[in-house]
Amino acid sequence: xxxxxxxxxxxxxxxxxxxxxxxxxxxxxxxxxxxxxxxxxxxxxxxxxxxxxxxxxxxxxxxxxxxxxxxxxxxxxxxxxxxxxxxxxxxxxxxxxxxxxxxxxxxxxxxxxxxxxxxxxxxxxxxxxxxxxxxxxxxxxxxxxxxxxxxxxxxxxxxxxxxxxxxxxxxxxxxxxxxxxxxxxxxxxxxxxxxxxxxxxxxxxxxxxxxxxxxxxxxxxxxxxxxxxxxxxxxxxxxxxxxxxxxxxxxxxxxxxxxxxxxxxxxxxxxxxxxxxxxxxxxxxxxxxxxxxxxxxxxxxxxxxxxxxxxxxxxxxxxxxxxxxxxxxxxxxxxxxxxxxxxxxxxx
Amino acid sequence: xxxxxxxxxxxxxxxxxxxxxxxxxxxxxxxxxxxxxxxxxxxxxxxxxxxxxxxxxxxxxxxxxxxxxxxxxxxxxxxxxxxxxxxxxxxxxxxxxxxxxxxxxxxxxxxxxxxxxxxxxxxxxxxxxxxxxxxxxxxxxxxxxxxxxxxxxxxxxxxxxxxxxxxxxxxxxxxxxxxxxxxxxxxxxxxxxxxxxxxxxxxxxxxxxxxxxxxxxxxxxxxxxxxxxxxxxxxxxxxxxxxxxxxxxxxxxxxxxxxxxxxxxxxxxxxxxxxxxxxxxxxxxxxxxxxxxxxxxxxxxxxxxxxxxxxxxxxxxxxxxxxxxxxxxxxxxxxxxxxxxxxxxxxx
DNA sequence: CTGAAAGCGCTTACAG
DNA sequence: CTGAAAGCGCTTACAG
Numbered sequence: 001x002x003x004x005x006x007x008x009x010x011x012x013x014x015x016x017x018x019x020x021x022x023x024x025x026x027x028x029x030x031x032x033x034x035x036x037x038x039x040x041x042x043x044x045x046x047x048x049x050x051x052x053x054x055x056x057x058x059x060x061x062x063x064x065x066x067x068x069x070x071x072x073x074x075x076x077x078x079x080x081x082x083x084x085x086x087x088x089x090x091x092x093x094x095x096x097x098x099x100x101x102x103x104x105x106x107x108x109x110x111x112x113x114x115x116x117x118x119x120x121x122x123x124x125x126x127x128x129x130x131x132x133x134x135x136x137x138x139x140x141x142x143x144x145x146x147x148x149x150x151x152x153x154x155x156x157x158x159x160x161x162x163x164x165x166x167x168x169x170x171x172x173x174x175x176x177x178x179x180x181x182x183x184x185x186x187x188x189x190x191x192x193x194x195x196x197x198x199x200x201x202x203x204x205x206x207x208x209x210x211x212x213x214x215x216x217x218x219x220x221x222x223x224x225x226x227x228x229x230x231x232x233x234x235x236x237x238x239x240x241x242x243x244x245x246x247x248x249x250x251x252x253x254x255x256x257x258x259x260x261x262x263x264x265x266x267x268x269x270x271x272x273x274x275x276x277x278x279x280x281x282x283x284x285x286x287x288x289x290x291x292x293x294x295x296x297x298x299x300x301x302x303x304x305x306x307x308x309x310x311x312x313x314x315x316x317x318x319x320x321x322x323x324x325x326x327x328x329x330x331x332x333x334x335x336x337x338x339x340x341x342x343x344x345x346x347x348x
Numbered sequence: 349x350x351x352x353x354x355x356x357x358x359x360x361x362x363x364x365x366x367x368x369x370x371x372x373x374x375x376x377x378x379x380x381x382x383x384x385x386x387x388x389x390x391x392x393x394x395x396x397x398x399x400x401x402x403x404x405x406x407x408x409x410x411x412x413x414x415x416x417x418x419x420x421x422x423x424x425x426x427x428x429x430x431x432x433x434x435x436x437x438x439x440x441x442x443x444x445x446x447x448x449x450x451x452x453x454x455x456x457x458x459x460x461x462x463x464x465x466x467x468x469x470x471x472x473x474x475x476x477x478x479x480x481x482x483x484x485x486x487x488x489x490x491x492x493x494x495x496x497x498x499x500x501x502x503x504x505x506x507x508x509x510x511x512x513x514x515x516x517x518x519x520x521x522x523x524x525x526x527x528x529x530x531x532x533x534x535x536x537x538x539x540x541x542x543x544x545x546x547x548x549x550x551x552x553x554x555x556x557x558x559x560x561x562x563x564x565x566x567x568x569x570x571x572x573x574x575x576x577x578x579x580x581x582x583x584x585x586x587x588x589x590x591x592x593x594x595x596x597x598x599x600x601x602x603x604x605x606x607x608x609x610x611x612x613x614x615x616x617x618x619x620x621x622x623x624x625x626x627x628x629x630x631x632x633x634x635x636x637x638x639x640x641x642x643x644x645x646x647x648x649x650x651x652x653x654x655x656x657x658x659x660x661x662x663x664x665x666x667x668x669x670x671x672x673x674x675x676x677x678x679x680x681x682x683x684x685x686x687x688x689x690x691x692x693x694x695x696x
Numbered sequence: 697c698t699g700a701a702a703g704c705g706c707t708t709a710c711a712g
Numbered sequence: 713c714t715g716a717a718a719g720c721g722c723t724t725a726c727a728g
Contacts, residue, residue: 004720006721006722007721007722008722016698018722019698019699019700019723019724020699023723023724025722033698036697052406052720052721052722054402054405054406054466054722055704055720056721056722057402058705058706058722059703059722059723073421073431074427074638076422079421083421095445097413098430098445100431100434113398118398118401118402264642271644291639294639295642295643296619296643352704356706365715366707367707367708368714368715370708381714384713384714399706400704401706402704403706404707405720406704406720406721406722407707407719407720408706409720697728698728699728700726700727700728701727702724707718710715710718711714711717712713
């Protein structure tokens with residue numbers, strides 16, 4: 001790498017003190033004559049000087065680094081989240097350290113501590129598994145370390161800045177929509193019971209039924225694990241247990257799934273039986289993935305607004321870092337339904 | 349954050365010098381009695397001390413940070429690449445700074461300089477647009493800064509460690525496979541002409557035809573832009589211009605696309621016309637995305653091995669950082685064809 | 697408008 | 713086995 005050019009070299013080269021060079025570099029106004037300024041910039045150019053972020057960080061106790069922790073880069077919600085955070089944070093000069101936990105609590109804890117203790121100015125964490133231990137997060141927050149949670153639940157987090165998604169309302173609204181479209185019996189394929197958002201979505205589904213005066217039939221509610229195969233498997237069981245009439249049409253007219261992947265699994269099972277989508281069964285997923293738009297027949301889905309959530313998370317975090325706004329930080333993002341043209345309308 | 353606990357506090361608390369504490373922290377053996385050691389660890393525990401990575405970095409001139417620059421987190425190849433890099437690098441104590449360039453050369457240059465000059469120990473960059481300026485990369489490499497390129501071309505990069513994919517061979521092998529399956533007329537939807545890998549893939553297609561004694565018919569080769577819609581559009585034109593016989597079956601039996609997204613677009617256009625896949629037309633994409641496995645009818649695809657490429661990139665980079673192996677670093681990854689059961693076999 | 701000096705929190709020869 | 717001291721490359725009161 002050759003010999004490293006330091007601020008001292010620039011000072012010497014342009015005949016001023018390192019103080020002056022530093023001020024110029026940091027755009028501290030009114031401390032420098034135009035003349036000196038020219039000389040310094042020229043020296044910087046000539047020696048191809050680049051200030052050391054590390055040295056600066058040691059003094060200022062700021063690294064301009066933000067840690068982003070989530071389970072899985074393959075999941076489109078987290079891709080959206082990352083892009084949102086990046087868009088907002090990079091404008092303000094922050095760079096992002098990305099960590100995948102793979103749903104592993106130990107990894108998560110290690111990353112949290114490693115990033116928090118001495119490297120990043122703050123952390124955005126989004127890992128929605130119920131088994132996650134919130135203790136580390138709460139401890140960091142209490143110590144005054146800037147941290148923002150996204151889609152993470154637990155009342156011990158109530159003082160931690162957080163971004164949430166209206167999971168219940170989302171599924172409730174889908175039921176409303178289906179009801180208005182004439183559907184009266186709706187099946188549900190839930191995500192795994194250890195995932196908080198899966199439970200909330202299922203609750204929303206149940207509330208939606210009750211609210212519209214429909215019976216909650218537990219034989220129409222099965223539980224998968226968010227993977228495609230489980231959606232397919234659950235759908236097969238639903239069709240086996242609820243088939244009737246010609247072409248084994250089921251006694252329900254729509255199926256909702258806790259995420260898009262399971263919904264696509266359901267699509268497979270439905271097509272296997274020679275049934276039509278949405279004519280025989282309307283299918284609705286959740287997450288608003290590209291898949292839901294791409295596959296044919298197309299399925300209904302719910303967009304979470306990951307990009308907007310990411311931007312908001314970054315906004316909250318940077319505000320915490322700069323200690324600008326000490327008020328409560330909490331926002332619940334509302335669902336965007338993508339159902340038009342993807343749902344069968346049933347005439348009475 | 350309260351008062352920061354430093355190495356000096358630990359030294360005072362346990363009655364030794366900071367030198368001794370530092371040695372213990374860094375596991376420098378043979379400089380400490382068991383007895384002292386106990387006292388120091390106890391003090392570290394008691395005061396909840398965490399060494400400052402920043403301060404250490406300033407002395408050692410290593411940050412244990414690796415920069416990863418690529419166009420787009422939404423692209424599955426780069427997701428694989430990232431996971432590969434992460435898997436290898438995190439084991440060795442490195443953390444990753446991720447930057448998306450969106451194919452913007454200015455962003456790319458800014459990220460390169462910003463990461464290189466004073467923050468990361470090395471950079472892995474994968475942005476395959478031909479318009480990219482390789483100058484910055486070559487300059488950094490010449491200055492001795494560790495850098496590894498992935499799927500990036502240009503003979504000025506010949507001394508830079510690099511990971512490549514056998515784009516030509518991939519398409520050539522697909523043609524071989526199709527030929528063996530009885531196909532004699534094959535259409536091609538190419539990626540944009542400013543993308544180096546698109547051109548190489550098309551070259552491979554052409555070579556494959558010639559090698560198997562087939563005519564290269566330029567009216568069967570169209571150019572898209574790697575997006576789904578362009579694949580659909582190109583396919584419509586192919587069907588318009590080459591339709592014949594019953595149900596407007598075309599005079600070719602297979603279509604290859606420069607990536608999976610365009611292949612899926614082609615699928616749409618084919619189904620629009622009421623044609624069957626693969627019975628009327630076999631469709632083959634490239635990239636091995638999840639989409640290619642998920643959609644029905646399923647399409648053939650080529651896996652690039654992004655995870656393995658990422659691991660290798662990390663291995664090269666860390667070897668450069670540690671100046672361990674100064675030999676030439678270059679590897680070309682071979683394609684993995686996923687065609688079985690996705691291609692029509694044509695009996696003679 | 698400008699600078700000397702202290703200090704951020706570590707590591708590492710060097711000396712014992 | 714242990715420590716005093718210099719130094720990594722900056723910023724920032726403080727003094728002029």
